[in-house]
Amino acid sequence: MNCKEFEKKIPAYIEQKLPYAELKEFCRHAGQCGECKEELTIQYLTTEGIQRLEDGGAFDLQKELDQHEADARRRIRFHDVFLHFGLALEVMAVSVIFGVVIWILA
Numbered sequence: 060m061n062c063k064e065f066e067k068k069i070p071a072y073i074e075q076k077l078p079y080a081e082l083k084e085f086c087r088h089a090g091q092c093g094e095c096k097e098e099l100t101i102q103y104l105t106t107e108g109i110q111r112l113e114d115g116g117a118f119d120l121q122k123e124l125d126q127h128e129a130d131a132r133r134r135i136r137f138h139d140v141f142l143h144f145g146l147a148l149e150v151m152a153v154s155v156i157f158g159v160v161i162w163i164l165a
């Protein structure tokens with residue numbers, strides 16, 4: 060993902076609407092690119108800040124952004140585990156089928 064793509068996906072990220080694959084790329088880029096990270100922070104503070112002013116609630120947005128990132132990372136980890144688990148199951152299933160075929164042919 061390059062900086063232009065990153066910038067386009069910021070609103071979706073803030074609304075937590077990025078699909079897993081894009082979320083992963085997004086977080087990776089945010090970790091590598093200081094400028095985009097800053098842009099993300101600014102957009103987050105602006106978007107959520109305006110919302111919060113309308114709601115009239117108290118807020119600690121920097122903390123919330125950190126929380127937002129922690130959530131994103133947790134979701135990525137969950138998906139990664141799930142993917143690996145799915146892959147393991149697939150390999151197992153193929154092995155079983157293979158074994159049965161050999162057993163039938165033998």
Ligand SMILES: [Zn+2]
Pocket residue numbers: 061062065088092093094095
């Ligand atoms: Zn960038």
